[in-house]
Amino acid sequence: MNSSEKNIPVHHLTSEQFQLMTLDTGHPENFNDVHRHNFFEIIWFSHVKENSRLELDFEHHILKNNQICIIAPGQVFNMKLRGEKGYVMAISREIFKEACDIETILTGGSCPFSLDPQSAEICNTIIRLMEGEYTGSSRIDLLKTYLRAFCIIITEQINLQDPSINDRQRIQKLVSLIEEHYTVQRDTRFYADEIKVSTHHLNDMVRLSRGTTVKKMIAQRLLLEAKRELRFGALTIKEIAFKLGFSDASYFSRFFKKQTGQNPEGFKERKV
DSSP: OOHHHHTSOEEOOOSOSEEEEETTTTOOSOOSSOEEESSEEEEEEEEOOTTOEEEETTEEEEOOTTEEEEEOTTOEEEOOOSSOEEEEEEEOHHHHHHHOOOHHHHHHOEEEEEOOHHHHHHHHHHHHHHHHHHHTTOOHHHHHHHHHHHHHHHHHHHHHHOHHHHHHHHHHHHHHHHHHHTTTOOOHHHHHHHHTSOHHHHHHHHHHHHSSOHHHHHHHHHHHHHHHHHHHOOOOHHHHHHHTTOSSHHHHHHHHHHHHSSOHHHHHHSOO
16 A cells, blocks of 8 residues: 555444435535545435535546445545435445445446436335335345345446446456356357347457457467466376367367467477
């Protein structure tokens, strides 16, 4: 941690794993400084002023009514409240991960995004239920259920407004699918069907995010496993070929030479 990070105050959750407050009356932390959290925070700005704005990781955002901002642990946040109305949820990492499974939000939060009128109405209903439970019995399992419902609605809005989040999720799923099936599935169509997109769209996403193609990603994974087996394993080249799904050893040898410029035998015998 560098010296500038040391000087940024970190706000911590106290004994509770979940807190629900209002912006205008009940928010316990001081908004009027630059700070970061060790927890997740969802801020719903239901009504803002003409000059309402916030700063998140050095980017300034002008706020509108019915916008939501999700702040991840470690992000630097700054805002001066001017009578804005809305809700703030402070949520432990563990509970938030149960409620929201979008990797990009778990690692980097979300800049302010808008709720359409129907979604705002649903979220308002959910938060009223949440508020009643929080100030009443405060059953954590029920609060988590409400939070999960709230997150489903708001992440749908994020996906509609930021298709790149959808694409990043699909790339993550592709990597997991290749890891699971690379020895038996080499066809791009299989992965596209599993992810429920066209092969053209999938290759476009991979090209934009990884600078490659699905077939090349599969080939790289096969090559990595082949190198591991050749260098550190006890299998013969023929056995490695069959383990990796090649129909015969000569086909595997041609594949390996095309990828590396050398035969499997030469790679296996070369000293580390």
